[in-house]
Amino acid sequence: MIRLTNIQLVLDHDDQAMTSAVLDRLSITADDLVSIHVHKRGYDARKKTNIMLIYTLDVETTHNESLIEKFAKHQLVKATPDMSYQFVAKAPADLQERPVVIGFGPCGLLAGLVLAQMGYKPIILDRGKEVRERTKDTFGFWRKKILNTESNVQFGEGGAGTFSDGKLYSQVKDPNHYGRKVLTEFVASGAPDEIMFVSKPHIGTFRLVTMVEQIRAKIIELGGEIRFSARVDGVQIDNSQITGVVLADGEVIHSRHIALAIGHSARDTFQMLYDSKVYIEAKPFSVGFRIEHPQSVIDKARFGKNVGNPILGAADYKLVHHCKSGRSVYSFCMCPGGTVVAAASEEHGVVTNGMSQYSRAERNANSAIVVGIDPSDYPGNPLAGIDFQRALERNAYVLGGSNYDAPAQKVGNFLKGTSSETVGSVEPSFQPGVKLTDLSKALPDFCIEAIREAIPVFNRKIKGFALEDALLTGVETRTSAPICIKRGKDFQSINTQGLYPAGEGAGYAGGILSAAIDGIKVAEAMALSINTRHEKSA
Structure with a gap:
């Protein structure tokens, strides 16, 4: 297909106006046009008396290749890129170690989902409650001033983004189209189809609740394990290598691959990590x-x-x-x-x-x-x-x-x-x-x-x-985390091997979509590292 960008049409245009704009841009006739698909739609309201809709369109014609060659130097006419997500790894049949994801907000949600889809059966820990119980606690605070410090707007399934506008747009560079993967999974889990093409998509709190539940069910179906009311109070580190986490009840979960997707308000966890000598900077x-x-x-x-x-x-x-x-x-x-x-x-x-x-x-x-x-x-x-x-x-x-x-x-x-x-x-x-x-x-x-x-x-x-x-x-005050848990190009802490700081709480995201994208990147890095370690031990 051919991708056309910056197609501008008046606010109340009809279908024929879009067709005419495509024919004009490509200098083709109606007989040459097979189909038009809206990839993205935004608007320019700088002149409120003349608001324009701005489209990115994917067009199928009877001679795509020759047109792409003809417009090779035209910045607004390109071949439609392949935006489908490709998994970078597959879990070994005799997987010996399950990765752990701490936090089940947008970052942990996508990290856990992608790891599960690749067969790694992650163990996901969240200090808060599952989303419907968490919603009751949150509304209880708003109505009765009863604060549950482990189940509130900040803590619990879905993360802080659950009680927000549900904005799903970001300014992060995304050459691998991870954002498309996120939106596709959200739609498959109940989000409205329009988030795939409007320029500033949003979901809203109540729809986010249902969507989060569906993703949780998918992770469990794929062999993942999700534990709520499971606050991590300690980490085990041996010679700069993380080997496990200690829960509030004293249970130790052993793993050498742990994603830290704790959100921007886990202040006690930040303190625990700092006391454990994990490298942290102010930001x-x-x-x-x-x-x-x-x-x-x-x-x-x-x-x-x-x-x-x-x-x-x-x-x-x-x-x-x-x-x-x-x-x-x-x-x-x-x-x-x-x-x-x-x-x-x-x-x-x-x-x-x-x-x-x-x-x-x-x-x-x-x-x-x-x-x-x-x-x-x-x-x-x-x-x-x-x-x-x-x-x-x-x-x-x-x-x-x-x-x-x-x-x-x-x-x-x-x-x-x-x-x-x-x-x-x-x-x-x-x-x-x-x-x-x-x-x-x-x-x-x-x-x-x-x-x-x-x-x-x-x-x-x-x-x-x-x-x-x-x-x-x-x-x-909670616009973002006041700290950054520094990581290297391999997505691991710069001084704690096997610990993968991720998302808003680590200083690597700023919103639902960017946090979810970071979760995918971290999941990929964990999977590749697990496979490398497995191959060396085989």
């Missing part, structure tokens, strides 16, 4: 607030008269501002038509995050507005960033009333430096609840200064962003 992350606007305000600012078009759906945005101080402020994890949720995993701390259902039909839009933090802001050992985050979370707990309500403030008051007394037209979506206060006390002064500078700038890009009644809720 940058970001902190800030969640901001809520009426979704209608964002829709109008982005789409104008095209608001409500089903192809466009609820509008999103992506914003960044480089401050006079040298700091950067940017939007993060924008959730159209969603809610702000409590994401604490430790007692006496308040953490915010954003979540949407597939429909994105809630009244408010929300996004994190965060400021970049550098290790120089929290000098100390490599885990000092955790202390920095924790201090902000505990301070937010006190500002919110010491009962897991979150501190909040209207944008107008925040910009003026005055406390909010009542909410305005934007009703807070955060559960359990909010306490209006002065958020200038919630973050370091340099963060407050940067956000106050950025919001009016963002208002020039998104009219209504600085709406007086828009609501800020704090604090957003």
Whole structure:
């Protein structure tokens, strides 16, 4: 087939317009055209009065080869690449050692699935509960302020991405089309077909729950073993080679190939690894607030008269501002038509995050507005960033009333430096609840200064962003892990052979799709290493 990129059509085009665009691009007649398949569809809303759909199309004609040769120097006409996934290895018939995967979020999910599909029968450990029990615990916290520190937004089957907008796009380079493998598996497990072709696919929490269960069942069917409520409290290392893990109940599981896909909030595990001399570095992350606007305000600012078009759906945005101080402020994890949720995993701390259902039909839009933090802001050992985050979370707990309500403030008051007394037209979506206060006390002064500078700038890009009644809720601290567990080109820890740091918690991903892609890469590296070791011992 022939792949055509950057085919631009008006928002409400008909099928004939697409056909005509293909015929025009390839200079062929209708008789030469066999079929058209939409590989990717996005939109350009920079001119909201003239929104254009941008397509990547796979086209079949009666003479593909000659056309590919004819357009050899044309950057927008190429042969369709083979995007099918090819397994790199197959488990030996007499497999002597089962790999272990710690963590069952997007990274561990795909690492476990690919290992199982290659016949390695992985043992997967997660400190939290299976996804439906975890959902009950999480909703219990939101409604009744009862926090289960082992089963919450951060910990349990599906990882932190389960309670999110379910975004499935990433900016990571993916020459081997691992992302296609991820999306294919998700669709096979119940995700909507459209995630294969829309440019910014998402699933939403409730659909993610069902999808995760289906993948779990597939892993088990292929011989994998999944253990919940199985927190890893120790590692066994012999002469720089990992040999096993110690569970909280004292059980030891022996393996010389262990993937570490623990997510960005497993602070006690980070400490255990550091104490065990696994090499860890501090890394940058970001902190800030969640901001809520009426979704209608964002829709109008982005789409104008095209608001409500089903192809466009609820509008999103992506914003960044480089401050006079040298700091950067940017939007993060924008959730159209969603809610702000409590994401604490430790007692006496308040953490915010954003979540949407597939429909994105809630009244408010929300996004994190965060400021970049550098290790120089929290000098100390490599885990000092955790202390920095924790201090902000505990301070937010006190500002919110010491009962897991979150501190909040209207944008107008925040910009003026005055406390909010009542909410305005934007009703807070955060559960359990909010306490209006002065958020200038919630973050370091340099963060407050940067956000106050950025919001009016963002208002020039998104009219209504600085709406007086828009609501800020704090604090957003878990944007990414504050550490990086360094690994080499073989995906193994640089000082602990057989340990494979992976995903967000190790500093190698930033979202569902990139974490899942990293899980596949780590699974491949583990499989190749297992086979090499097996061949040497044969």
